[in-house]
Amino acid sequence: MRYSSLLPLAVAAGASASPSVHSFQSRANIVSDDSKLADSYDFVIAGGGLAGLVLASRLSEDSNTTVLVLEAGATGDDVADQINKPANAYYDSLTGSSYDWAYNTAKQGYANDRAMSWPRGKVLGGSSAINGMYMVRPNKAELDAWSGLLDGDSDAGNWNWDSLYAAMKKSETFNAPSSDVQKQANIQYDDSVHGSDGPVHSSYPGITFDLVGDWTDTFNAVGVPTVEDSGAGSNSGVFVAPSAINPSNWTRSYSRSGYIDPLPPRDNLAILANAMATEIVWKDQNDGNNKVASGVKFAAYAGAESKTVNVNREVILAGGAVGSPQLLMLSGVGPKDTLQNVGIDVQIELPGVGQNLQDHISSSVTYSSNADTMGNLYKSGGTSDIDLSFINSATAYINLTALMGADAADALKSSASSGLDNYLNSVPSSSDQVKAGYKAIASVVTDQFYGSDVGQVEVLLSITGENSVTIQVAQQHPLSVGRLYITSQSAFDAPTIDPGYLSNSADLEIMRAGIKYVREIATTQPLAGQLGDEAWPGKDVTSDDDIDNYVRNSIGTEYHPTGSCAMLPQDKGGVVDAKLKVYGTSNVRVADSSVYPIEFSCHLGAATYGLAEQAADMIRKQYNIPESTATSSGSSSTSSSGGNNAADNNNGALLSSPSTLWTVLALSASAVLTML
Numbered sequence: 001m002r003y004s005s006l007l008p009l010a011v012a013a014g015a016s017a018s019p020s021v022h023s024f025q026s027r028a029n030i031v032s033d034d035s036k037l038a039d040s041y042d043f044v045i046a047g048g049g050l051a052g053l054v055l056a057s058r059l060s061e062d063s064n065t066t067v068l069v070l071e072a073g074a075t076g077d078d079v080a081d082q083i084n085k086p087a088n089a090y091y092d093s094l095t096g097s098s099y100d101w102a103y104n105t106a107k108q109g110y111a112n113d114r115a116m117s118w119p120r121g122k123v124l125g126g127s128s129a130i131n132g133m134y135m136v137r138p139n140k141a142e143l144d145a146w147s148g149l150l151d152g153d154s155d156a157g158n159w160n161w162d163s164l165y166a167a168m169k170k171s172e173t174f175n176a177p178s179s180d181v182q183k184q185a186n187i188q189y190d191d192s193v194h195g196s197d198g199p200v201h202s203s204y205p206g207i208t209f210d211l212v213g214d215w216t217d218t219f220n221a222v223g224v225p226t227v228e229d230s231g232a233g234s235n236s237g238v239f240v241a242p243s244a245i246n247p248s249n250w251t252r253s254y255s256r257s258g259y260i261d262p263l264p265p266r267d268n269l270a271i272l273a274n275a276m277a278t279e280i281v282w283k284d285q286n287d288g289n290n291k292v293a294s295g296v297k298f299a300a301y302a303g304a305e306s307k308t309v310n311v312n313r314e315v316i317l318a319g320g321a322v323g324s325p326q327l328l329m330l331s332g333v334g335p336k337d338t339l340q341n342v343g344i345d346v347q348i349e350l351p352g353v354g355q356n357l358q359d360h361i362s363s364s365v366t367y368s369s370n371a372d373t374m375g376n377l378y379k380s381g382g383t384s385d386i387d388l389s390f391i392n393s394a395t396a397y398i399n400l401t402a403l404m405g406a407d408a409a410d411a412l413k414s415s416a417s418s419g420l421d422n423y424l425n426s427v428p429s430s431s432d433q434v435k436a437g438y439k440a441i442a443s444v445v446t447d448q449f450y451g452s453d454v455g456q457v458e459v460l461l462s463i464t465g466e467n468s469v470t471i472q473v474a475q476q477h478p479l480s481v482g483r484l485y486i487t488s489q490s491a492f493d494a495p496t497i498d499p500g501y502l503s504n505s506a507d508l509e510i511m512r513a514g515i516k517y518v519r520e521i522a523t524t525q526p527l528a529g530q531l532g533d534e535a536w537p538g539k540d541v542t543s544d545d546d547i548d549n550y551v552r553n554s555i556g557t558e559y560h561p562t563g564s565c566a567m568l569p570q571d572k573g574g575v576v577d578a579k580l581k582v583y584g585t586s587n588v589r590v591a592d593s594s595v596y597p598i599e600f601s602c603h604l605g606a607a608t609y610g611l612a613e614q615a616a617d618m619i620r621k622q623y624n625i626p627e628s629t630a631t632s633s634g635s636s637s638t639s640s641s642g643g644n645n646a647a648d649n650n651n652g653a654l655l656s657s658p659s660t661l662w663t664v665l666a667l668s669a670s671a672v673l674t675m676l
């Protein structure tokens with residue numbers, strides 16, 4: 001049974017539903033003509049994705065601080081409908097389009113030599129514009145372990161649970177579900193652990209299905225507890241997750257709609273789309289032993305004229321787990337052999353760049369079903385805004401003991417821990433520093449996480465298919481690592497991406513156990529009563545060897561790569577320190593999801609909003625930048641991407657005054673509410 005309401009809940013809760021002012025204002029900060037740029041900016045941000053737009057918004061709050069964002073992708077205005085409607089992530093996805101980097105991995109030897117697709121958002125907002133919108137936070141144990149890997153760095157405390165928890169709350173406006181949706185879906189939450197006035201909305205779909213409510217009861221039946229709120233520091237258990245949905249109009253809430261679109265014109269902020277950062281320019285003179293960046297080269301496309309913008313203070317890399325290490329290597333920062341192989345002069349030998357690459361891997365089991373699903377609703381014409389607000393969000397994080405049983409979990413912990421030294425030969429680096437870093441990270445996983453409540457697999461209910469239900473399982477803390485590296489001097493040539501999937505046998509054991517666990521869940525009531533026969537991989541796949549082969553043939557990315565610019569001590573292969581500064585530089589930082597040295601048992605969106613907020617605060621403190629002498633970013637109540645770019649290149653002039661537009665829109669909204 002589906003539920004829908006006439007009025008979006010957030011309107012009743014006080015969230016504004018005015019679209020046009022943000023729409024006009026936001027265009028003034030997004031420029032399409034690089035001739036309008038200044039010669040230099042205080043901060044040049046390479047990458048206008050999730051983290052880059054957070055940093056741009058926050059740093060430009062001070063009207064005396066100038067900020068430029070270089071984004072390789074387009075604005076997204078032409079595909080606003082595909083971005084804004086949450087369920088279009090399934091039914092009208094931008095993956096595989098020009099708004100997707102559409103990377104592919106190298107053939108994976110432990111996954112039956114398959115090359116796999118690696119979608120990443122190539123548009124303002126980056127992957128936050130095309131992803132599945134989960135807003136689940138890491139566990140306290142994971143963030144504290146990250147901070148603990150920094151070996152007493154005086155800034156390590158910026159990355160523990162207490163610090164990141166505050167930063168994640170700062171980024172968020174939480175909206176509770178409607179009472180009907182909450183009851184039907186078995187949703188529990190604690191609004192005290194969430195933010196109430198941040199730029200990005202965290203909420204729930206406007207409709208749900210009985211299958212979602214059955215999910216929690218089914219896991220409870222096998223002894224898995226319900227998590228009161230996954231944002232409180234422990235997500236081990238079963239729950240229905242919040243998603244990045246704006247319930248005032250049932251649109252995707254992402255870094256552009258939250259941090260950029262609400263802004264009035266800021267003369268000190270420019271966001272240039274279709275501008276690929278191709279190289280960091282270095283000064284001839286060092287700052288002591290450190291290289292100093294003087295600017296960034298960029299170009300619109302391969303073969304286009306290369307241009308340079310100068311930087312007064314810092315270059316901030318925010319290109320994600322692929323783009324940031326790629327740009328460092330193109331700028332002469334990285335493993336010496338990689339740079340020499342393509343004829344790039346070594347500016348800073350930093351062997352960890354592109355190394356320590358980790359990713360969540362996912363597989364699934366599919367069942368036939370006669371139950372009501374989103375897939376059936378969509379097929380029957382359910383395409384209203386509230387219908388298309390539905391996102392798969394029923395999930396569970398299962399620890400190793402619950403997954404395998406105590407004896408098998410203890411055996412795996414012992415074998416995985418004792419096998420780490422042997423696996424060092426498989427780490428794709430000759431650097432002792434990188435190998436030492438791997439040993440430190442893997443020891444955290446085996447010694448701290450394996451024996452704790454921290455989830456080792458995510459189990460996810462997918463009901464977006466027709467007449468079917470799929471249960472996905474994804475490993476959360478891989479011991480397998482890989483690397484990425486450039487193969488030419490051109491930023492427009494994709495790097496080679498080799499994540500090393502399943503190269504550590506412990507990962508295969510966990511995935512095998514995950515498939516078995518999914519099958520147990522599927523035969524447990526009440527969910528079992530909604531499922532028919534197993535359609536894929538099929539009931540004939542039963543032996544461990546059969547399941548292992550299925551895993552090798554079916555795994556793919558869960559879209560959460562990290563570690564390629566790891567925040568670790570330099571003697572452990574680190575790329576950035578706890579200030580996010582690239583080792584060997586005085587004014588280059590990386591501030592995005594590439595810096596996490598360990599995978600978290602969550603999707604990375606919420607954590608990366610927190611990381612970017614924390615980075616902005618650290619930078620402001622270093623330069624004594626006040627927070628709000630320009631109009632600040634608030635929580636955008638509408639997704640305003642799309643439409644005509646009416647204010648682009650108009651020198652900041654609005655087509656109509658903000659106060660006039662607000663008045664008209666307020667009167668219009670009042671009339672509509674009265675009629676309803």
